[in-house]
């Protein structure tokens with residue numbers, strides 16, 4: 001009877017899951033028709049490879065999340081699925097076998113038991129978190145945990161339940177509280193824990209572990225970046241791969257090297273490089289991610305048409321938000337004062353490689369409130385009003401409201 005409790009605690013997930021066979025789904029390049037060899041097919045294959053990296057690759061960052069921070073032990077001991085969902089983690093419903101889905105629905109899968117979290121990790125169903133689970137004497141043990149890009153830059157459509165659904169790659173996870181998650185680590189001192197816990201959901205400070213300062217920025221979308229050759233809020237890199245290398249090594253703790261002379265930064269983790277060879281595919285995938293169109297009925301089309309005239313006329317927005325991606329990023333960056341979030345202390349621009357800001361691209365802007373790099377404007381109406389006041393544009397209430405409707409339509 002020694003193991004009876006263990007089996008009971010592990011609920012019905014494993015016995016049922018074992019009966020379900022896994023069906024491999026072939027990834028078919030979009031377009032449908034007959035597959036042809038050539039540059040397009042090669043590009044599609046590269047992007048498909050990049051999708052897997054974006055979703056599932058940890059670059060060996062278990063060294064940070066497991067060996068240094070010990071988060072696998074915290075998860076196994078204390079993080080049941082209800083708690084995991086409450087700090088913004090998402091569950092990929094498509095990774096759940098039918099029997100598990102049924103178990104969640106009829107309550108036989110216990111969402112208040114950390115063992116269920118381990119079971120979900122074993123199914124690779126927690127978006128952006130990779131667990132290595134070993135079964136010893138019939139008992140599952142979480143031995144390694146690492147994170148992927150999808151942790152911050154994917155969410156789910158909530159089609160199954162809140163926090164559980166189909167993946168939406170590129171959509172920022174504005175529910176995720178990375179600071180609170182890292183603060184769970186027993187290896188973090190009290191002062192750092194206090195700083196991490198002050199960040200709040202949807203925000204992360206990707207400079208904190210470099211310069212020691214603490215002022216987070218909102219997690220931005222990873223979609224809608226095709227044709228834009230200044231990456232990050234401050235335009236630090238000319239292509240996505242620049243920043244992907246930085247974040248994979250310096251933030252996620254992946255194995256490899258990042259050098260940034262402008263920040264006097266040189267970080268190497270490990271003796272092998274698990275990052276460099278993946279960057280071309282990772283970038284190719286992100287370039288396929290388009291900004292989602294505004295849902296029908298989410299804005300007033302007549303007001304948006306009037307708002308466009310304000311955007312291009314009296315509002316002078318188009319002087320910076322120009323072209324099809326609504327940014328002049330490819331020709332210039334802007335002094336800190338051009339950001340409506342400045343002055344702030346510490347200034348985010350001052351902590352960056354360029355010390356300037358990139359005009360934010362606006363495709364899909366309806367999707368990712370709050371706005372500006374620090375999230376200081378809660379809505380697009382607030383954005384429009386802030387510009388009107390700060391720049392003395394002299395727009396009336398109707399113009400401001402129309403302008404916001406136009407922004408919601410992009």
Ligand code: HEC
Pocket residue numbers: 054147148149150151152153178203204205206217218219220221222225230231232233234240243244247248252282286
């Ligand atoms: C812990 C959360 C987190 C993780 C994990 C993460 N990012 Fe980010 N990402 C951010 C934040 C915060 C920023 C904003 C930084 C800035 O612009 O200064 C950002 C910026 C970006 C940008 C720039 C977007 C733009 O508008 O220019 C891209 C692209 C991106 N991340 C892709 C990735 C990829 C690919 C990975 C995996 C290698 C990754 N991120 C991992 C939080 C994260």
Ligand code: HEC
Pocket residue numbers: 233311315316317318319320321334338339340341342357358359360361362365370371372373374383384387388403407
């Ligand atoms: C002088 C150049 C400039 C002008 C003019 C300008 N913007 Fe911006 N805009 C920026 C910059 C730079 C940012 C990024 C600020 C930040 O994140 O701190 C930005 C950010 C934004 C954002 C936030 C996007 C996001 O992802 O959070 C919106 C929305 C926006 N601008 C709309 C407008 C509207 C509407 C107007 C006209 C009333 C306007 N802008 C005029 C340069 C400009």
